[in-house]
Amino acid sequence: MTDDLRSRAASAAVGAVGPSRIAVKDAALCPGADIRGVLDTSFTRVPADAPGKVPTGYGFWCNAWPEDPAWKFVAVGLGNDVPFWTRFLKALADINPDMAVNIEHEDAAYSRTEGLALAAKDLHNATAAV
Numbered sequence: 001m002t003d004d005l006r007s008r009a010a011s012a013a014v015g016a017v018g019p020s021r022i023a024v025k026d027a028a029l030c031p032g033a034d035i036r037g038v039l040d041t042s043f044t045r046v047p048a049d050a051p052g053k054v055p056t057g058y059g060f061w062c063n064a065w066p067e068d069p070a071w072k073f074v075a076v077g078l079g080n081d082v083p084f085w086t087r088f089l090k091a092l093a094d095i096n097p098d099m100a101v102n103i104e105h106e107d108a109a110y111s112r113t114e115g116l117a118l119a120a121k122d123l124h125n126a127t128a129a130v
Contacts, residue, residue: 040070077122085126
């Protein structure tokens with residue numbers, strides 16, 4: 001995706017958000033995208049009686065992640081770079097300069113605190129460039 005297209009997509013998404021807060025998360029494309037495309041449906045269901053299953057809500061369980069996924073969640077800043085997040089935050093500030101930005105950390109490669117610290121650092125660097 002070109003920087004211009006990313007910037008326009010970020011502005012469009014931000015424009016549809018609403019007035020007060022937004023949650024940010026990031027994803028990266030993996031080699032599996034070459035085979036299955038970005039709309040990867042190769043996730044498998046985890047049976048309700050599987051040991052160690054992780055509940056995601058009443059009566060629902062996580063799917064098993066493919067061994068070679070088309071994409072994966074990564075810490076904010078690892079899928080899209082700081083210039084992308086700078087444009088994104090600029091678009092937010094144009095709508096509401098006081099809008100809260102919440103970090104959704106779903107990168108399994110980092111602990112909760114490591115992933116949040118990395119995301120906060122990247123968003124702080126992006127904010128400094130706004």
